[in-house]
Amino acid sequence: MTPWGLGGALRHSRLQAILAVAAIGAAVALPVVLVSVGGGVSAHELANLENAGYQIVISASGIHGIENAHALAHRILSTVASTTAASPVLSIAIDAFTATGGPTPILAEGVIPDQFTPTLGPTEDGLFPNPLPLGDPTDDLHFDNGTYVGPATYDVLISTPYESASGVKVGDRLWLGPVANRSQAIAYNVTGTFGVPPSLLGPTGAFAIVLPLSDLQVMTGYGPAPSAVIPDAADTIEVSVTGSVATNPSALNAVRAQVQALVPFYGVSSLTQEAQQLQSASSVLTGFYLALSSVGISVGLLFLALVLLRRVEADRRSIGVRRALGLPGRSIAAGILLDGIVLAALGAIVGLVAGYLLVESIATWAKGTVKEAASLAVFSPPVLAALVVGILLLSLLASGVATRSALKIDITEALR
Amino acid sequence: MIPSPAPTIALEAATRTYDPGGPDQVRALRGVDLTIPPGEVLSVEGPSGCGKTTLLNLIGLIDRPTSGEVRWDGVPVGSRGERDRARLRLERVGFIFQRFYLLPTLTARENVELPMRAARVPPTERNRRASGLLEEVGLSGRERAYPHQLSGGEEQRVAIARALANSPGLLLADEPTGELDTASTDAILDLLQRVRQSRSATLVLVTHNPVVSRIARRHLTMRDGAIVGDVTEA
Numbered sequence: 001m002t003p004w005g006l007g008g009a010l011r012h013s014r015l016q017a018i019l020a021v022a023a024i025g026a027a028v029a030l031p032v033v034l035v036s037v038g039g040g041v042s043a044h045e046l047a048n049l050e051n052a053g054y055q056i057v058i059s060a061s062g063i064h065g066i067e068n069a070h071a072l073a074h075r076i077l078s079t080v081a082s083t084t085a086a087s088p089v090l091s092i093a094i095d096a097f098t099a100t101g102g103p104t105p106i107l108a109e110g111v112i113p114d115q116f117t118p119t120l121g122p123t124e125d126g127l128f129p130n131p132l133p134l135g136d137p138t139d140d141l142h143f144d145n146g147t148y149v150g151p152a153t154y155d156v157l158i159s160t161p162y163e164s165a166s167g168v169k170v171g172d173r174l175w176l177g178p179v180a181n182r183s184q185a186i187a188y189n190v191t192g193t194f195g196v197p198p199s200l201l202g203p204t205g206a207f208a209i210v211l212p213l214s215d216l217q218v219m220t221g222y223g224p225a226p227s228a229v230i231p232d233a234a235d236t237i238e239v240s241v242t243g244s245v246a247t248n249p250s251a252l253n254a255v256r257a258q259v260q261a262l263v264p265f266y267g268v269s270s271l272t273q274e275a276q277q278l279q280s281a282s283s284v285l286t287g288f289y290l291a292l293s294s295v296g297i298s299v300g301l302l303f304l305a306l307v308l309l310r311r312v313e314a315d316r317r318s319i320g321v322r323r324a325l326g327l328p329g330r331s332i333a334a335g336i337l338l339d340g341i342v343l344a345a346l347g348a349i350v351g352l353v354a355g356y357l358l359v360e361s362i363a364t365w366a367k368g369t370v371k372e373a374a375s376l377a378v379f380s381p382p383v384l385a386a387l388v389v390g391i392l393l394l395s396l397l398a399s400g401v402a403t404r405s406a407l408k409i410d411i412t413e414a415l416r
Numbered sequence: 417m418i419p420s421p422a423p424t425i426a427l428e429a430a431t432r433t434y435d436p437g438g439p440d441q442v443r444a445l446r447g448v449d450l451t452i453p454p455g456e457v458l459s460v461e462g463p464s465g466c467g468k469t470t471l472l473n474l475i476g477l478i479d480r481p482t483s484g485e486v487r488w489d490g491v492p493v494g495s496r497g498e499r500d501r502a503r504l505r506l507e508r509v510g511f512i513f514q515r516f517y518l519l520p521t522l523t524a525r526e527n528v529e530l531p532m533r534a535a536r537v538p539p540t541e542r543n544r545r546a547s548g549l550l551e552e553v554g555l556s557g558r559e560r561a562y563p564h565q566l567s568g569g570e571e572q573r574v575a576i577a578r579a580l581a582n583s584p585g586l587l588l589a590d591e592p593t594g595e596l597d598t599a600s601t602d603a604i605l606d607l608l609q610r611v612r613q614s615r616s617a618t619l620v621l622v623t624h625n626p627v628v629s630r631i632a633r634r635h636l637t638m639r640d641g642a643i644v645g646d647v648t649e650a
Binding site: 317318321322323324325326327328329331411412415 | 470473478479498499502503504505506507509511513517519520521530531534578
């Protein structure tokens with residue numbers, strides 16, 4: 001700090017300077033953590049979307065809200081050009097029993113095997129056997145045009161975490177039922193295993209199974225009409241398109257519109273739209289984090305203003321002497337502004353470092369979702385630079401208050 | 417550096433009232449008329465609270481008169497804005513205070529350089545001149561000392577060097593020996609006389625110490641905000 005400004009005085013009041021730096025540092029660390037972790041999670045989800053093997057998703061309001069899923073999938077493939085797969089997926093928690101144990105709550109996913117595989121992204125693709133060893137690849141035999149009277153294979157794939165935990169191996173039998181009652185469970189053949197992709201915000205799926213869609217529908221009462229509340233139900237239908245369409249937003253949107261025309265009563269969105277929505281949501285969240293952090297930043301800068309004001313009060317005589325000697329007001333103002341900026345800059349640096357270390361500590365020492373979220377943190381230089389510039393600009397405001405006070409000091413009173 | 421010329425100072429019916437019309441109204445100066453020719457050594461004496469320092473502040477443009485005017489070489493300067501008066505103070509007035517008022521966070525050299533820096537004197541020249549001034553006041557080798565490391569007499573020497581930094585034509589000293597012992601008082605008075613003579617500057621001394629007022633040829637006596645005596649020695 002220049003010995004000519006009040007910086008020299010601040011050298012002699014280190015405690016106040018340290019406290020001001022600490023206050024601003026704490027105020028800066030919070031947005032650094034929120035924005036970096038929030039941005040990292042958003043980027044991760046965005047990457048997941050971009051890496052998905054499907055490009056269009058059909059969804060309905062309510063749970064398991066899509067009906068006639070088998071027929072819809074066939075119709076999409078037969079009428080909408082450029083579609084390569086239409087995979088209905090029904091996800092329901094059921095109970096599993098081993099030969100000696102259970103029940104164990106487990107997430108069951110009902111799929112049509114030959115439609116499911118093409119909709120897997122690069123990450124998931126390596127985790128599942130290809131083709132899926134679930135008997136009838138089309139699921140049409142058991143489904144049998146909605147009568148569900150065809151022969152079922154009763155094949156099931158289990159996740160590797162469940163395999164490890166339960167001791168069930170490929171070739172063993174596993175009893176599955178909609179309630180925790182073995183007498184209502186049906187025996188399935190374990191025909192394969194699959195890995196669980198890294199998951200952060202969705203269902204963990206650690207204990208998960210995959211079985212034919214029609215099997216799960218019958219088991220859970222979402223199968224044949226009229227007994228089922230929603231016949232042939234699914235939660236979503238994921239639609240893959242040809243590579244040229246997938247990489248062309250306008251062509252993809254045209255396909256999406258054709259699918260929407262087929263199912264005007266369901267929501268149809270492309271992943272491009274979802275990615276845009278996610279980016280918008282991420283921007284809103286970043287703004288929200290910064291707004292939330294502005295409270296802390298305001299307190300930090302208020303503290304800075306108070307420290308500078310206190311210094312001005314303590315240095316009334318020195319300021320009076322400077323002004324009596326004829327030093328222009330701007331040189332006195334410059335000294336105070338410099339002090340404010342230096343303290344704010346130091347606080348910002350401390351905050352950036354503290355925020356980074358905090359995120360790294362959480363990623364190292366925390367557990368569960370918090371740890372995973374922290375490990376995804378992205379420290380975006382433009383965002384952090386904008387934060388620092390904002391702090392410095394606001395510090396000018398805080399310094400301005402003290403400067404105004406200094407320039408209003410009456411010289412004759414200060415020299416008494 | 418070429419010394420700035422000592423101005424002819426004139427106060428015309430100058431008054432200074434603090435908190436005018438308020439409950440704490442104080443009439444510190446009551447219509448003072450005074451002319452100080454260039455190069456004069458003038459002492460202002462009188463009891464505490466009689467307006468000596470207020471008069472000095474008006475002469476040195478630290479304060480503005482409530483009414484009346486302060487002129488330098490016939491030019492009205494007392495009623496000018498703070499920015500103009502600050503520039504005149506910086507370039508043409510040297511202040512010496514009773515309590516020295518050195519900036520405690522600056523070294524002796526930095527204190528002396530302060531007015532030069534404000535006047536944008538180039539660093540090399542500033543350095544050379546500060547060394548010369550500190551040598552002139554007998555403080556060679558003490559340039560790096562902070563005020564708390566100096567004796568009272570040394571502090572006042574630094575203050576005198578600082579007052580001379582921009583070679584002013586007007587030196588104003590408010591009880592310059594009020595905080596000093598007899599030996600230091602004599603030394604400081606010798607120094608003041610010497611530096612004034614070498615620069616042909618006007619020196620206005622506020623004091624109620626007869627020893628100090630001896631170096632002046634003209635003696636003003638004040639009472640209750642008015643000049644009640646104005647004697648010039650033959």
